[in-house]
Amino acid sequence: MRRFGECIDPGRTYRDRPGAYGVILHGREALVTEQTHPRHEFQLPGGGVDPGEGPVRALHRECLEETGWRIQILRRLGAFQRYCHMPEYEIWARKVCHIYLCRPVLRRGAPADPAHRAVWMPVETAADLLAVEGDRHFLRLALRNGVRSGRAGSSTPES
Numbered sequence: 001m002r003r004f005g006e007c008i009d010p011g012r013t014y015r016d017r018p019g020a021y022g023v024i025l026h027g028r029e030a031l032v033t034e035q036t037h038p039r040h041e042f043q044l045p046g047g048g049v050d051p052g053e054g055p056v057r058a059l060h061r062e063c064l065e066e067t068g069w070r071i072q073i074l075r076r077l078g079a080f081q082r083y084c085h086m087p088e089y090e091i092w093a094r095k096v097c098h099i100y101l102c103r104p105v106l107r108r109g110a111p112a113d114p115a116h117r118a119v120w121m122p123v124e125t126a127a128d129l130l131a132v133e134g135d136r137h138f139l140r141l142a143l144r145n146g147v148r149s150g151r152a153g154s155s156t157p158e159s
Contacts, residue, residue, distance in 0.1 A: 001079060001080060001081050001096070002032045002080045002081070003080065003081050003082060003083075004080055004082050004132070004133040004134035005082040005083065005084060005132070005133055005134070006082070006083050006084060006135065007083070008083050009083075012092050013092065014083055014092050014094040015092065015093050015094070015096050016093070016096065017048055017053055017091075017093040017094065017095045017096070018047060018048070018049040018055065018088070018095075018096045018098070019047055019048050019049060019058070019095055019096070019097050019098065020046050020047075020049060020055035020056065020058045020059035020062065020065065020097075020098045020099075020100065021043075021044040021046030021059070021097055021098070021099050021100070021135065022044060022045050022046055022059055022063055022071060022073070022099075022100050022101075022102040023026075023044060023077060023099060023100070023101050023102065023138055023139050023142050023147075024044075024063070024067075024069070024071055024103065024104055025043060025101070025103065025123065025142070025147065026103065026120075027106055027122065028122060028123055029120045029122060029123065030054060030120070030121060030122075030123045030139065031045065031067060031069060031104060031118060031119070031124040032045065032118075032119050032121060032126050032129075032130065033045045033066045033067055033080075033111070033117065033118060033119070034116065034118075034119050035115055036064075036116075036117070037088075037115040038087045038088050038113050039087075041131035041141075042119070042126070042129045042130050042131060043130065043131060043132065043135065043138065044050075044057075044099070044130065044132070044135045044138075044139070045062060045063045045066045045067050045118075046059055046062045046063065046066075046067075046097075047062040047065075047066070048062075055072060055098045055100075055159055056100075058151055059073065059098075059100055060073075061069070064108060064112070065100075065111065065112045065113045065114040065116075066111050066113050066118070067111055067116070067118035068107055068108050068109045068110050068111045068112070068118055068127075068157050069104050069105070069106070069107050069108065070104075070105045070106045070107075070108055071102040071103065071104055071105055072103050072105050073100045073101075073102050074100070074101045074102060074103060075100065075101050076098065076099070076100050076101075076140075077099045077100060077101050077138050077141065078099055078138060079096060079097060079098045079099065079144060080085045080096075080097050080099070080134040080137070080138075081094060081095060081096050081097070082094075082095050082097065082132070082133075082134055083095075095135055097132075097135075099134075099135075099138040101102045101142060101147060112133075123139065124143075124144060126139060127139045127140050127143065128147075129156060
């Protein structure tokens with residue numbers, strides 16, 4: 001599995017942390033989340049898979065919490081791993097990130113997580129602004145493969 005980000009520190013203990021993330025497209029726009037805490041950055045919506053939960057269920061839950069949107073998962077794009085510090089949990093983690101192509105279905109309201117804000121932006125802009133190298137890779141991969149979601153010629157869903 002491809003690794004992005006920091007090199008493994010052999011003197012450090014890492015905790016496995018599986019996650020599921022969505023490349024959510026509508027026309028030429030991507031839905032990303034702007035996280036304000038613990039650090040300010042743009043991310044693909046998604047997050048950790050809780051015990052007893054699969055990646056698909058986790059992605060649906062996380063997208064609703066972080067963006068306020070219900071989604072439809074179209075297909076799995078792939079996975080990558082990264083080793084990083086997770087200050088919100090005070091752990092060093094080996095994150096295995098499962099990436100899915102999605103489309104927005106219904107905006108249910110504002111994000112439930114106060115540290116996140118849903119942002120629609122041009123796909124090319126999102127590919128430059130996403131904080132995680134693996135997220136940028138899979139968004140660009142979707143672009144290179146001509147992937148689109150939503151109705152042709154439609155505008156960004158109403159927020």
